[in-house]
Amino acid sequence: MGYLSCNAESAIATCDPYNWDRKILRRKKTDKITTTTSAAGANKPTKIREFNYDELVTATGSFSADAFLGKGSHGTVYRASLDDGRLIAAVKKTIQNKYNNSSTTTTAANCTAPADNEIEILSRIHHPRLVNLIGFCSDSNHRKLLVVEYMPNGSLYDLLHSGGDNNNAAPSSRLPGWSRRVRFALQVAKAVQALHSSNPPVIHRDIKSSNVLIDDKWSARLGDFGLALRGHVEDVRVKCTPPAGTLGYLDPGYLAPGDLSTKSDVFSFGILLLEIVSGRNAIDVNYSPPSIVDWAVPLIKRGDFTAICDDRVGCPSDPAVVRNLAVLAARCVRSTAHKRPEMGEVVEGLKCVYKRVQRLLIWNPLRRRVQRVPGPEELEVVAVDESEEAVNVNVNVNVSGGKKTVRMGSRRNSKVSSVSNAEDGGDSIGLVGERVIRSKSIGSFSEIKVKPAGVAVKMPVVRLNKSRSMGVLRSPRLVHCSKKGFVFEFGGEAGVKEKRKETVSGGLLIGLDKKSEEEMQEKPLVSI
Numbered sequence: 163m164g165y166l167s168c169n170a171e172s173a174i175a176t177c178d179p180y181n182w183d184r185k186i187l188r189r190k191k192t193d194k195i196t197t198t199t200s201a202a203g204a205n206k207p208t209k210i211r212e213f214n215y216d217e218l219v220t221a222t223g224s225f226s227a228d229a230f231l232g233k234g235s236h237g238t239v240y241r242a243s244l245d246d247g248r249l250i251a252a253v254k255k256t257i258q259n260k261y262n263n264s265s266t267t268t269t270a271a272n273c274t275a276p277a278d279n280e281i282e283i284l285s286r287i288h289h290p291r292l293v294n295l296i297g298f299c300s301d302s303n304h305r306k307l308l309v310v311e312y313m314p315n316g317s318l319y320d321l322l323h324s325g326g327d328n329n330n331a332a333p334s335s336r337l338p339g340w341s342r343r344v345r346f347a348l349q350v351a352k353a354v355q356a357l358h359s360s361n362p363p364v365i366h367r368d369i370k371s372s373n374v375l376i377d378d379k380w381s382a383r384l385g386d387f388g389l390a391l392r393g394h395v396e397d398v399r400v401k402c403t404p405p406a407g408t409l410g411y412l413d414p415g416y417l418a419p420g421d422l423s424t425k426s427d428v429f430s431f432g433i434l435l436l437e438i439v440s441g442r443n444a445i446d447v448n449y450s451p452p453s454i455v456d457w458a459v460p461l462i463k464r465g466d467f468t469a470i471c472d473d474r475v476g477c478p479s480d481p482a483v484v485r486n487l488a489v490l491a492a493r494c495v496r497s498t499a500h501k502r503p504e505m506g507e508v509v510e511g512l513k514c515v516y517k518r519v520q521r522l523l524i525w526n527p528l529r530r531r532v533q534r535v536p537g538p539e540e541l542e543v544v545a546v547d548e549s550e551e552a553v554n555v556n557v558n559v560n561v562s563g564g565k566k567t568v569r570m571g572s573r574r575n576s577k578v579s580s581v582s583n584a585e586d587g588g589d590s591i592g593l594v595g596e597r598v599i600r601s602k603s604i605g606s607f608s609e610i611k612v613k614p615a616g617v618a619v620k621m622p623v624v625r626l627n628k629s630r631s632m633g634v635l636r637s638p639r640l641v642h643c644s645k646k647g648f649v650f651e652f653g654g655e656a657g658v659k660e661k662r663k664e665t666v667s668g669g670l671l672i673g674l675d676k677k678s679e680e681e682m683q684e685k686p687l688v689s690i
């Protein structure tokens with residue numbers, strides 16, 4: 163009944179007897195392209211190509227060491243240059259094992275090779291948060307090769323556990339910060355939600371950091387559908403498939419086929435979330451206890467959130483970020499399946515955390531440079547640049563008798579710009595240092611007319627050069643609307659002046675012109 167395989171990561175795998183439609187693999191060679199209806203991808207047609215083996219041999223330099231990307235428990239993965247270099251893909255070549263005999267299925271054990279299962283499932287679903295199938299191929303031994311989207315930035319496992327004994331370990335400079343960690347978590351949650359909400363649902367059964375790959379836009383994609391099951395839990399094929407997964411991520415309540423539900427994926431996702439927060443492995447003998455659940459949940463219950471933060475990056479300055487992540491993770495790993503949240507709820511929870519963490523990205527650099535500005539709780543991120551670790555934004559710091567223009571942006575790109583200091587003749591604004599780290603600028607600010615100290619200071623309308631990637635601070639208390647756009651102001655008008663007087667010397671003013679405002683409103687608050 164199935165098989166057990168363990169690699170260094172202690173993976174347990176078993177076969178999938180029922181989730182299988184041979185039609186795709188039996189197709190004649192002439193039928194080169196298949197169009198299927200996407201389950202998760204809003205009925206978007208997905209073209210699945212059938213490649214010639216020689217084509218893949220050429221594309222991978224005869225599966226050369228140069229093209230080698232990595233090795234999993236079921237096979238090796240190579241980078242392939244297809245269509246005269248116009249398509250870069252990853253080719254998964256399965257290990258010759260008991261599945262790779264003349265029949266693709268082992269009927270006695272009701273087993274389907276993971277590669278066949280992956281083709282079967284991925285040919286029916288397509289989603290931007292998944293590592294999607296491009297095509298497949300069979301070699302002369304009936305061994306299946308999968309051609310999937312190429313993910314140039316490795317796996318989440320590599321990013322989180324950099325410096326470890328993994329050969330693919332990333333240098334510590336690639337260690338993701340909190341914004342990126344929350345964003346990865348949200349993207350994976352969306353992938354799982356899409357699988358669970360497809361009809362029939364797909365249960366991945368092997369959610370873990372090494373199956374989360376990072377694409378060229380630094381977005382997380384969920385891959386490896388070798389163990390996935392497509393069907394309703396009451397379907398005989400789901401009910402009769404033996405449990406499978408990876409130790410450390412496996413739902414402890416999933417002991418028999420009938421125990422399987424989407425909540426098993428929720429459990430594995432909870433483990434992944436704890437791994438993202440703590441930076442430690444799901445099972446790690448260097449910790450006591452070695453199981454991440456046994457280690458983290460008591461700390462979370464005690465409210466000791468600092469203790470589970472990855473100390474390589476430190477805790478975010480807003481304690482609610484880690485608290486919310488930790489509590490969400492703890493709910494996902496509850497031992498009783500029905501008490502775990504649905505993935506839709508997890509997605510909503512992570513969206514809120516993501517907004518919080520984006521506020522910090524704007525607030526923290528400001529706090530380092532400007533004294534006496536409102537705290538992050540007074541700022542609301544309206545839109546953010548998701549492709550960068552940090553929000554790119556220009557901020558004018560308005561002071562009595564002068565102005566400072568501060569460009570802020572991604573820490574990651576580490577480009578440095580200086581703080582311009584035009585007509586500086588007034589009070590100190592408490593800039594810390596003279597260099598500000600930024601990536602690309604998104605806009606410039608119009609001139610500020612500075613009124614004498616103690617008088618209301620208004621924000622000028624800001625015209626953004628680009629409307630695509632931007633971060634905007636908004637405070638309900640400070641917003642001022644005009645026909646030209648909305649304006650934020652510190653200091654305020656007469657009635658507010660006294661109360662907010664102290665902020666006049668450290669005003670932070672940001673606004674948008676009408677066109678940018680309309681564009682912003684069309685965009686979701688956080689779109690991932």
Ligand SMILES: Nc1ncnc2c1ncn2[C@@H]1O[C@H](COP(=O)(O)OP(=O)(O)OP(=O)(O)O)[C@@H](O)[C@H]1O
Pocket residue numbers: 169171173231232233234235236237238239252254293310311312313314316317330372373375385386
């Ligand atoms: N689409 C891809 N693009 C780029 N690299 C990939 C891709 N798929 C896999 N890899 C690389 O190949 C490695 C092996 O992947 P594979 O999916 O076979 O195994 P795994 O998920 O690491 O382990 P297991 O098989 O135990 O689940 C990955 O860790 C990753 O580094």
